[in-house]
Amino acid sequence: MEVAQILIGLTSSPNRLEHGKIENLAIRSQRLDSDGVGAMITNRDEKNHLSEFSDALQTVAKALEDVAVKKALAQDEAAQWKHKYELELLRNSQLERSIASRALDSSRQDNLSVTSVISEGDIDATEFRSSPQNTQTRSNGYLQYKETIQNSKVLSYSPDLFNNLYLDTQLDSKISEKASFTLTLDPVDERRKEQNHDLVSFDDGDINAEVRSNKQIALVWNSSPASVFILLKPNAAAVQQLCEEMVWWLREQNVTKIYVEPRVKAELMEENADFEFIQTCETEKQLVTINKSVDLVITLGGDGTMLWAASLFKGPMPPLVAFSMGSLGFMTKFQSSMYRESLQAIMKGPAYITLRHRLHCQIIRHDRETDDNTSSESAEYLVLNEVSIDRGMSSALSNLECFCDGHFVTIVQGDGLIISSPSGSTAYSLAAGGSVVHPQVPGILFTPICPHSLSFRPLILPDYVTLRVQLPLNCRGQAWASFDGKGRQQLWGGDALIVRMSEWPVPAVCEKESSGDFLRSVRESLHWNRRNIQLADERPSPSH
Numbered sequence: 001m002e003v004a005q006i007l008i009g010l011t012s013s014p015n016r017l018e019h020g021k022i023e024n025l026a027i028r029s030q031r032l033d034s035d036g037v038g039a040m041i042t043n044r045d046e047k048n049h050l051s052e053f054s055d056a057l058q059t060v061a062k063a064l065e066d067v068a069v070k071k072a073l074a075q076d077e078a079a080q081w082k083h084k085y086e087l088e089l090l091r092n093s094q095l096e097r098s099i100a101s102r103a104l105d106s107s108r109q110d111n112l113s114v115t116s117v118i119s120e121g122d123i124d125a126t127e128f129r130s131s132p133q134n135t136q137t138r139s140n141g142y143l144q145y146k147e148t149i150q151n152s153k154v155l156s157y158s159p160d161l162f163n164n165l166y167l168d169t170q171l172d173s174k175i176s177e178k179a180s181f182t183l184t185l186d187p188v189d190e191r192r193k194e195q196n197h198d199l200v201s202f203d204d205g206d207i208n209a210e211v212r213s214n215k216q217i218a219l220v221w222n223s224s225p226a227s228v229f230i231l232l233k234p235n236a237a238a239v240q241q242l243c244e245e246m247v248w249w250l251r252e253q254n255v256t257k258i259y260v261e262p263r264v265k266a267e268l269m270e271e272n273a274d275f276e277f278i279q280t281c282e283t284e285k286q287l288v289t290i291n292k293s294v295d296l297v298i299t300l301g302g303d304g305t306m307l308w309a310a311s312l313f314k315g316p317m318p319p320l321v322a323f324s325m326g327s328l329g330f331m332t333k334f335q336s337s338m339y340r341e342s343l344q345a346i347m348k349g350p351a352y353i354t355l356r357h358r359l360h361c362q363i364i365r366h367d368r369e370t371d372d373n374t375s376s377e378s379a380e381y382l383v384l385n386e387v388s389i390d391r392g393m394s395s396a397l398s399n400l401e402c403f404c405d406g407h408f409v410t411i412v413q414g415d416g417l418i419i420s421s422p423s424g425s426t427a428y429s430l431a432a433g434g435s436v437v438h439p440q441v442p443g444i445l446f447t448p449i450c451p452h453s454l455s456f457r458p459l460i461l462p463d464y465v466t467l468r469v470q471l472p473l474n475c476r477g478q479a480w481a482s483f484d485g486k487g488r489q490q491l492w493g494g495d496a497l498i499v500r501m502s503e504w505p506v507p508a509v510c511e512k513e514s515s516g517d518f519l520r521s522v523r524e525s526l527h528w529n530r531r532n533i534q535l536a537d538e539r540p541s542p543s544h
């Protein structure tokens with residue numbers, strides 16, 4: 001009976017089996033013999049017996065640990081294959097749509113020029129990310145892409161594609177209602193203009209990585225943006241007032257379609273029935289397709305409103321202009337008092353874009369009989385800041401087993417863990433002691449919350465890894481996952497959270513280039529390294 005319990009214990013958490021523990025268990029198992037037979041065993045026999053038993057248990061533990069690691073690897077691999085499959089489906093459907101559009105309008109054939117996986121105005125980050133593995137994937141994808149171009153004869157190709165031109169969505173305006181635009185890499189440094197696309201080049205056998213930081217993106221409209229989606233922080237009179245003013249002004253600028261949330265439309269209509277022309281997304285289904293009809297998203301509020309806006313787009317999203325009407329405004333760089341000048345400049349173009357990468361999170365439930373209402377289906381989320389796993393109301397330490405691309409990383413024992421994007425590095429992760437990371441640095445932050453350890457420093461991992469956080473089957477406490485601080489989900493023993501970089505970033509419009517905005521926010525919003533300047537020496541030095 002007790003041996004069975006020991007084995008159940010091992011099965012549920014093989015990683016935590018220690019030699020001392022095994023010996024204790026073995027000593028306890030010796031007491032199984034309550035009928036007195038055990039008393040007849042000599043000391044030597046007893047020792048041999050215990051040592052054999054201990055060896056056997058260690059073999060079992062090793063085998064179970066191997067099984068656990070193999071299971072984690074298999075699940076990671078399955079998640080990656082699923083992801084690849086979904087990407088393939090997406091690419092195929094985009095190709096089919098472009099072929100359909102050709103049939104619709106053959107006269108436009110010669111003018112079409114699509115230069116990346118992006119079509120119909122969907123901004124996809126795959127081509128803008130930089131990491132050793134991505135370089136590999138990217139160049140593979142690029143070669144396949146060239147083949148597609150040759151085979152389909154629909155798309156034009158330019159050799160300096162990656163220096164000058166990334167995205168040209170002249171394609172398909174019949175299917176998509178959006179204004180077309182071009183995204184270019186705007187060389188911050190003129191000297192880098194001539195360099196080719198490869199992140200790592202092998203000229204003369206010398207390995208170099210010269211274009212690594214040539215990442216400023218400029219958006220040039222091919223036709224004027226004519227449809228915007230305005231999102232507002234709720235319960236703020238000043239915000240609503242500005243929205244009313246902005247709506248009339250946008251109408252004057254020939255913006256023909258203005259969308260707001262249903263709540264906002266009701267509030268505006270209460271003020272003035274003339275707002276009848278404003279459109280709204282009533283249903284989830286409309287929200288899913290709104291990316292296809294909106295050229296610009298405008299937020300009026302703080303960082304929370306920007307997070308809210310991002311959460312509505314569960315796939316590609318249009319460029320976002322965030323006007324600051326909150327208290328901190330780390331990511332909301334446009335002054336609301338200057339909205340006319342800012343929007344005029346952005347709608348004229350070029351608009352400078354910071355691709356704020358999002359994390360794709362998936363909860364995979366362990367097969368179990370659910371005696372509550374918790375769904376055992378896997379759920380998926382896109383987060384701009386972070387996914388955090390905390391201990392909820394439980395007073396026990398959280399216990400989170402972490403794997404990176406199938407490799408065991410660590411067991412987090414503390415209040416929890418934050419897996420953050422570079423954009424989220426200045427939010428919760430910062431409060432938990434994580435590094436501040438520029439949004440263009442391709443990485444994923446791994447920041448523990450109050451770890452019960454002297455040596456648990458936060459990590460920054462490359463953006464191409466897949467992380468897996470799993471609750472042991474026999475965990476004592478609770479665990480709750482939050483997505484940008486919202487949508488809390490309880491995790492149970494055996495459940496896993498899989499996190500990887502999403503291909504759908506938030507294309508946030510910045511003032512000129514992302515570094516200026518970021519550093520200004522770090523200094524002015526977070527008061528980074530604020531200190532009075534040391535007084536100069538009042539007596540001039542003798543040499544002067």
Ligand SMILES: NC(=O)c1ccc[n+]([C@@H]2O[C@H](COP(=O)([O-])OP(=O)(O)OC[C@H]3O[C@@H](n4cnc5c(N)ncnc54)[C@H](O)[C@@H]3O)[C@@H](O)[C@H]2O)c1
Nearest residue numbers: 302303304328329330385386423424426427428431484485
């Ligand atoms: N201890 C903490 O610092 C803590 C705890 C919970 C949540 N949060 C953060 O709050 C976010 C949700 O924001 P909310 O506005 O909906 O909730 P909220 O109203 O609680 O505000 C959180 C604060 O964090 C700031 N913030 C949000 N994202 C930021 C970013 N990327 N960089 C710098 N500051 C940022 C906001 O300006 C706001 O002042 C979560 O994603 C999480 O990062 C922080």
Ligand SMILES: Nc1ncnc2c1ncn2[C@@H]1O[C@H](COP(=O)(O)OP(=O)(O)OP(=O)(O)O)[C@@H](O)[C@H]1O
Nearest residue numbers: 231232233234301302303304305308326327328329
């Ligand atoms: N359109 C919206 N619908 C529902 N909730 C929203 C909406 N916009 C913002 N929120 C929520 O309202 C809260 C406050 O918004 P926000 O963070 O923008 O304002 P703030 O706290 O004044 O600004 P800051 O983030 O600069 O401190 C956030 O939790 C956010 O998620």
